[in-house]
Amino acid sequence: MNFLSSAFSSLTGNSIPYTFKEKIVDPKSGSFPDSTSVWTIYNGLNKANNAPVAIFECSLTDPVNISKDLVSLARNCFRKSKMLKLPGIISVVDFIESESYLYIITEPVVPLSSYLSQSAGSGSDSKIFGVHSIGLAMSLVNQSQYLHGKLNLTNSVFVTRAGDWKLFGLELLTNLQSDPDQPIYRLSKLEPGFDSSLPEDVIGNSDLIRQFPLKLDSYKFGVFIYSVFNHSQKGNSPINYTNSELQNMKNVPKQLASSAKKLVNQKSSLRPTVEKFMKDAATYFDQNKLVLFNHELEELKFKNDNDKLSFFKHELGAFTGNDNSEEEDDLFPSGFLEFKLLPELISQYQNIFKAKPSVNTTPEEHAQRQETISVLLNYILTFGANLEEATFSSQIKPVILQAFSLPDRSIRLSLLNHLNNYIKYLTESDIQNKIFYNLLTGFQDTNYMIRETTLKSITTVIDKVSVKQVNQDLLKVLAKSQMDPKPSIRTNTLVLIIKISSKIYNTSKNNVLITALSKSLKDSFVPCKMMALSGFESLIKEFSLNEICGKILGHLAIALMDEHSHKVRTEARRVFDLYLQSVEEHASSLPQDDVDEEEEEKIFFAKHAPVTSTSSESVTESSSNDYSIGIGGFRLGLTKMNPKGTLNNDFNVSTPDLTRVGTPTLETPNFNTNQSTNVDTWNDFDVDESWGGEDVVDEVVDDTPKKPATINTSTRAPRKSSGLKLGKKTAAAKPKSALKLNLKVEDDDDNWGGDW
Template identity: 50%
Template sequence: MNFLSKTLSTLTGTSIPYTFKEKIENQSVWTLYDGVNPKDNSSVTIFEINLRDQNILQSNYDQLAKNTFKKSKLIKFPELINTIDFIENDNNLYIITEPVVPLSVYLNSHNINNDSKILGLYNIANSLEFLNLKCNYVHGNVNVNSIYVNKEGDWKLFGFEFLTNLQSDPDQPIYRFSRYLAIFNNSLPDDVLNQGIDVIRPFPIKFDSYCFGKLIEVLFDNRINDKSLSSLVRRLTNPKINLRITIDKFLADGASIFKNNLLIEITNDLKDLKFKNNDEKLNYFKYNLANYFDSDSHVEFPPGFLENRLLPELILQYSIIEKFKPSVNSTNDDIIKNQESLAILLNYILKFGNSLGADEFNKSIKPIIFKTFASTDRSIRLILLNHLNNFERNLSESDVQSRIFYNLISGFQDTNFMIRETTLTSINLVIDKISVKQINQDLLKILAKSQMDPKPSIRVNTLILIIKIQSKIYNNSKNNVLITALSKSLKDTFTPCKMTALQGFEKLITEFSLEEICTKILGQLAISLMDKQSVKVRNQARKVFQLYLDAVETNAKNLPVVEEDEELEEKEFFKKFAPNVESEESNDIIKETNSNSGFSFGWNVVNKLVSTSVLEGQLNNDFNNSNVDLTTSVDQLSLGKPNQSSMDNSSNAKLSNVNTKETNGWDDNFDDVDDGWGMDEVKDEVETDKIIKKPVTRKVQDRAKKPGGLKLGKDKDKKPISNLRLNLSVDDDSWGGSDDW
């Protein structure tokens, strides 16, 4: 753009304190450019004409431009174009105005409805009335090329090339210069075409009336559906000048048309607001403004009206109310009223601010969003969340991560389910702008709790979000998180939650390993095969279960087909702990055992191996001394007497068999093996309990006070007490609890 600015300055032969931007299409004596005022970086429109250009001189456009330049300085009116600056030098004339576009360009760029057109015509009629009656001017150039539209959507009258004061203008440009402009001849009344422009001298302002009527016909393409307006247009363009009405008559007779136009009504309201105090303005925004946005009014505002005309007023009023600080004299009603006002204004600000450009949004709306996200007021928070889908596109990753995220997720802790649910929906909108660290360290913890929310739809949407963010979960915990979340939802009482979990398992099947499928997933899916609430769940579970089972079977085909030696581990044991046993004898024992039992090994073969003379030695000694006989007499356990636990082999073997059966639940008959439900284990615990609960007195004589001696006296006949303390618990099954199995 700087290059363009320098180029334009070179072409025009001078420089001005404004930056030139793009050229604007225009049909007038002026060349138009978008521009910027460097002082405040505000937008402007630059009207330029080169007085040294020979084509302009030959066309006498310089005279028309000079008349515009001169009259623009003299006349100021709200409905006329707002001029900011005038620059004149030997080569050029410049008129700097508010940013505008020609009406012809505006109509081609936007689809303008009839109500907006009537609003625009109403503004132009008021401008003409001011010029004709208040200033005693005839405009003489009313058409689509002399009207401009500003950012607010207001139609502004300009094109002062022929503007003539009917009493004190020595140049009389309407009569002297009008023939220089070719487009002037496009829409002239018959009397002017036949007799020339001087024919309007008796009633010059009726010439403006005629041009205005022709403008209406052009705007409505000669198809005016409103009968009242159509009648007024015919009176404006009456061929007989004495029957032609003036602009003030048009406004008076068309009052009913303008009164029923809601756009004109709200425009007039906003004009009047400038002269009202803050309380009156606030009441208008709270109670009157909503009338233009309800479903019955069907008001369609022109482009730029809401965001550039109404929005600044709302932001100004919001900033005033926001500064309110409760004082000692403030009542609770005052505070509530203030919060209600903020909520209403914020709703409008976010609604209209969405149509702003990125730069203007960042400047005007973002600061409000950041500040209000920290608010604890539920109405404020709900409005922010409801509008998030509209303004999210204007938020950067940095905005979301540093200014919004932590305030946003605080909504999950709200006791109001609407806030929690809307917060969850909002997280989905900005999830791509949340950092991986925030997802794993903050969001997942919250979602784990949200998955148990009392509201069913929140539980469903939580699972959907977990599935959506699975690619951002840390790899070392990803599968555990997914399996846990999906499995938990399979047990949910809400059918859509179960269906979502099954769909999640189906979608994520490639994420899980075969070990995870076999040990963690298939069992969970199998439970859903017998779901009692929904046949849809059972059918979907069957489909997903089969997918996972097929995946396992497909990979199982690649496993080796060679069978390992079933007794390899048992052989390795005896090889390690009974190295003196000859392999042939050991194999004979194993073969004999295999022929007598459906299992490879049991306590039969162990007893036989122990009692075999071949195995006498360390193994036999270890086996005989491995168990403490709980039925041994007190005398045998006394430390002061020799240990009587060394019995003959047959008695010891018998005792060992009894103890083994009582504590392990196994016996020689394998038909009583635990069936997986734990019933045999319960039986064994009861039998063991009977043995352990036998009253056993274990006393050991106190040592004598003298070293090496025994304490003498009345206790000498008491049996010694054992120092062995057995802390046995009947309830401990040694497996770490049933939860592990």
């Protein structure tokens, strides 16, 4: 395997600083039209800059080349390519000569016969454009006193990547004034296929060319025109047209055919030169849109700013049919758009963009500059949308990323209007890091067109926006956009919120959606309300039953009474029923048995009821039954409560009202603590000593018969006797006021209003 690789390297000359790729012409194949070529042609790459090239190779040691003396033809082409530098001739990059090979490195090209066979640029306008280009090149060659002598369709005309037809095949090129070798006479017999397209007066006798040498190129050019328009009929077979076929000029446009017939006149003296033919047919060629447009494009670099703007607004617009990109393939030859028009537009755009306005720039000049940039950008985006991804990334993407940073509204509109066409070429990194934040600034623009177009563009790029950017940046902007004065912007904002619902954080998603949908449901714009109802319907599975009952049904219920639209009310009823049905389905799955209605009350008293002794168990039971809640209301048996026990003390020992003035009290008799008495403890208060009074017992007689209760003296301290005797009227002790008011109290008035 290594041996084969080494052998291939030596054969193809891989030692030169160019990378050989696939063959595009192989003379050794033995098939037409490759068999008529002196050169083996490869596609290649320049190792220095990786630029594409075409490599013309001729082996000086090949036995076939030596036996047929094709090396002499190759050497003449090699030398003349260095000498002849004219427009319309293939651009030569490099020449390499070794003991074994001759190499001519040119711009990347393909043979015209292959180009036409692939049906690329086979339209009539493209062929006329190509014929015009070769006619101009041949005219310049003849004006320079050179005779080409080999013009044909097979191996002397090549097509560049830009769709330009270029002249080559200089194996017989002869300087009629200073060429000592005179190859047209000496080497013409060696040229494959030379005799197949000659006038009758010189067949077999090349010396007759000397009388009218330039007329040979005229005849060759006439045959070339005919073969271009009839190539599909001949296919890949040797071309040998009869005189009657050439005079008929079948399939050639009539206006061009009348002049082309003169070129193939059998008498050399009657044939016009190529230069004369091009002048006679100038009117016809100038009527061709592609020819005229190409001429204007080549002259563009020499025009001033006003003329450039006029060209972009009128000539380019008229030629492209007012930006009708659907017919681009018919308008331009293959490669013309990608490698000629777009590079020129981009070059002009960059030149104007880099030329910053100066202090002396007038507002009119600045406005004209901005308009030119906008028009150029519009065409760049229009024509660049159908490029291959690699070409788009290298030529168009840098322009787009740069333009998004510009504040000009017309530029921003152009970018957004074409976004659908080029979004497929932008990566997530491009969107997130270089476009998204510039795009958000459009929501703050005072021009509603910018705001609305920006909103629609967010919908286009949202799939390439990160979740973090959606939640931290976009939702804030959309919240404000829901209050935009323009109704359609509010509606489209809700559409976008519904679309990005899957990217909202789960912790806040439902709150965001319910808030946004509810706000739009209250909007005055009917389509906005309908979109909110549609959103509620599509997102019904996102919400929990608690959210449905607590938040959503209430908003939908309000929409049931919409005063402005019957359509909204009808749709709201349908969506409301959907949500209500989901609630009812869940409710039907719940247990049918009711819980104890007083269970919670029982739990409370089980926790807080007083703990009693066994002897008073019956009393506690009867007391606890009085603390029950009936269905009709709260039933507290206050008058039936047993005045004994801890619970009663908890009620009685309460915080005193510090704002209340102390009440005069009577001294109570000294009871025998060992004697069983009926004591009502409701009024058995413990007086706060801070009030300044003494312990007082107020007797309250309860006529209700009660069982005698024994007072446990061990747990309750005996009351101190006041020293007063029953039956005597005494003055009550003056209570001290916490408020320290200077009040005068009469000693002879006990304030009770009579005897005890």
